Amino acid sequence: MSVDFCQEVDLLIRARYPVLYVVTWEEGRARQLLTQVAQRQEKAVYEWSITDGLRVVCDPKRRATEPSNRCREVMAVLNEVLQSSVPAIYVLKDFHAFIKSPEVVRQLRDLHDSLRSSYKTVVIMGPVVEIPTELEKAVTLVDLPLPSYDELVGLLRSICAGRDSVRKFAVDLNPEQMDALAKAAQGLTMTEAENVFAKTIVRDSRLDATDIQDIIGEKKQIIRKSGLLEYCDTLGGINQVGGMDLLKDWLRKRVRAFGQEARHYGLPSPRGVLLLGVQGCGKSLLAKTIAHEWRYPLLRMDMSRIFQAYIGSSEENMRRALRMAEMLAPVVLWVDEIEKAFAGLEGSSASDAGTTARIIGQFLTWMQEKQTPVFVVATANSVKNLPPELLRKGRLDEIFFVDLPRSRERAEILQIHLNKLKRDPARFDLSALVKSSHGFSGAEIEQGIISAMHDSFFENREVESRDIVTALGQTVPLSRTMSESISALRAWASERARPVSSVQCRAESGAG
Ligand SMILES: Nc1ncnc2c1ncn2[C@@H]1O[C@H](COP(=O)(O)OP(=O)(O)O)[C@@H](O)[C@H]1O
Numbered sequence: 001m002s003v004d005f006c007q008e009v010d011l012l013i014r015a016r017y018p019v020l021y022v023v024t025w026e027e028g029r030a031r032q033l034l035t036q037v038a039q040r041q042e043k044a045v046y047e048w049s050i051t052d053g054l055r056v057v058c059d060p061k062r063r064a065t066e067p068s069n070r071c072r073e074v075m076a077v078l079n080e081v082l083q084s085s086v087p088a089i090y091v092l093k094d095f096h097a098f099i100k101s102p103e104v105v106r107q108l109r110d111l112h113d114s115l116r117s118s119y120k121t122v123v124i125m126g127p128v129v130e131i132p133t134e135l136e137k138a139v140t141l142v143d144l145p146l147p148s149y150d151e152l153v154g155l156l157r158s159i160c161a162g163r164d165s166v167r168k169f170a171v172d173l174n175p176e177q178m179d180a181l182a183k184a185a186q187g188l189t190m191t192e193a194e195n196v197f198a199k200t201i202v203r204d205s206r207l208d209a210t211d212i213q214d215i216i217g218e219k220k221q222i223i224r225k226s227g228l229l230e231y232c233d234t235l236g237g238i239n240q241v242g243g244m245d246l247l248k249d250w251l252r253k254r255v256r257a258f259g260q261e262a263r264h265y266g267l268p269s270p271r272g273v274l275l276l277g278v279q280g281c282g283k284s285l286l287a288k289t290i291a292h293e294w295r296y297p298l299l300r301m302d303m304s305r306i307f308q309a310y311i312g313s314s315e316e317n318m319r320r321a322l323r324m325a326e327m328l329a330p331v332v333l334w335v336d337e338i339e340k341a342f343a344g345l346e347g348s349s350a351s352d353a354g355t356t357a358r359i360i361g362q363f364l365t366w367m368q369e370k371q372t373p374v375f376v377v378a379t380a381n382s383v384k385n386l387p388p389e390l391l392r393k394g395r396l397d398e399i400f401f402v403d404l405p406r407s408r409e410r411a412e413i414l415q416i417h418l419n420k421l422k423r424d425p426a427r428f429d430l431s432a433l434v435k436s437s438h439g440f441s442g443a444e445i446e447q448g449i450i451s452a453m454h455d456s457f458f459e460n461r462e463v464e465s466r467d468i469v470t471a472l473g474q475t476v477p478l479s480r481t482m483s484e485s486i487s488a489l490r491a492w493a494s495e496r497a498r499p500v501s502s503v504q505c506r507a508e509s510g511a512g
């Protein structure tokens with residue numbers, strides 16, 4: 001991947017793109033790669049930071065001179081670039097902090113025009129993208145990709161050979177261990193990978209495949225610190241969800257679809273599903289259990305955080321969030337109640353419709369183009385605000401409609417929850433419970449049992465079927481208060497979505 005980066009930068013510089021913007025946390029690695037490009041093109045490299053000013057860091061032709069005044073000031077360095085006649089790359093570190101000032105904008109635009117006919121290139125380097133609108137056309141963004149698998153293997157080799165700085169202990173890895181460690185470290189920056197390897201070597205006096213948990217721990221930390229995604233602990237497998245036989249089957253068939261074997265077979269990696277349906281029927285629950293079932297980590301993306309201006313620009317937040325998800329791949333990325341993000345924004349002052357549309361576009365494009373095994377599970381309780389692009393084929397693999405559970409499914413749900421509440425389902429009159437929970441969602445059934453248990457607990461006795469029947473009878477299920485919107489949802493889904501269960505498939509209307 002670094003090879004691609006070098007090639008791209010090399011090409012852009014030769015084509016005299018005057019201002020590049022390299023997005024990265026890894027200044028050291030980026031500078032090293034830029035220096036390689038500069039050497040190939042026989043150009044000098046200057047580096048500037050607000051603290052150190054401007055310095056020469058590479059000068060293959062011995063033409064560069066250290067600037068007499070260190071040009072610590074932002075405008076001074078830009079002037080220096082303008083004046084100098086040495087073919088060079090000027091790396092400006094953390095320049096995003098200054099790029100918004102009107103003088104800098106003006107000067108960069110002037111530079112852009114004058115550098116086009118010179119052999120000088122400005123490279124802005126920083127961890128985040130901040131480009132004022134006026135400069136959008138003048139600046140070319142280049143992403144420094146994270147280290148590839150091969151580069152990580154290279155790092156591990158150098159650790160084994162004792163060429164790195166951390167070695168105090170003998171480290172010996174066989175090819176399988178090296179493969180496992182490099183795979184686990186994918187998604188970390190080179191520095192992060194070095195650090196986590198160093199940490200485990202110092203602590204355990206060795207490095208082997210048992211350290212994979214530490215590497216994953218490092219990734220969790222990074223995600224937590226960002227505040228954009230939530231790392232969820234998965235609680236149980238898919239047998240916690242009652243009903244939905246067709247969806248479970250669909251998922252079961254895709255367990256192996258993320259591996260190399262499936263790629264060799266010619267299958268594309270699954271993209272994800274949208275679970276649309278009635279509230280309280282287990283959509284969020286199912287999303288949580290998929291990850292557990294597949295033994296992947298579960299990341300939750302809260303769209304409202306992406307749009308929170310104080311964390312960063314929405315575009316930047318989305319970029320980072322998606323990158324972090326990819327870093328943990330294979331992973332399940334859960335976007336709960338996706339319609340809310342699209343709804344709340346229209347009238348809000350934090351963002352405008354244009355931004356919303358751009359972020360949605362960004363997310364959808366990513367879904368379509370992603371090569372990494374990130375399985376998106378989006379849930380929605382209504383179709384009202386869903387952008388049509390989301391529903392188009394090719395973005396998600398399938399849209400499933402989750403309806404109210406039918407009798408057989410309610411029986412399963414009752415058993416699951418009785419078990420969970422430490423009761424033996426065989427002691428209960430299931431058919432009576434199934435009957436009295438007609439039109440109830442899974443959540444309402446669960447609440448019914450809990451409420452009945454409160455009553456019996458208060459009376460110091462064991463809970464009976466009749467307690468549950470009574471509790472259910474006292475509840476007005478949503479299906480009654482919201483029957484109209486549920487009918488509308490069903491009508492919409494009947495043409496566009498797949499039912500999650502075979503019983504729902506057969507009994508199109510009513511909650512059987
Ligand atoms: N099909 C189901 N099987 C088992 N439990 C369910 C089911 N549907 C709902 N529940 C219970 O109700 C709770 C809330 O459901 P949830 O998944 O949040 O519904 P939704 O996301 O569809 O609104 C779940 O955590 C679970 O305890």
Ligand SMILES: [Mg+2]
Pocket residue numbers: 280283284285336337379
């Ligand atoms: Mg939900």
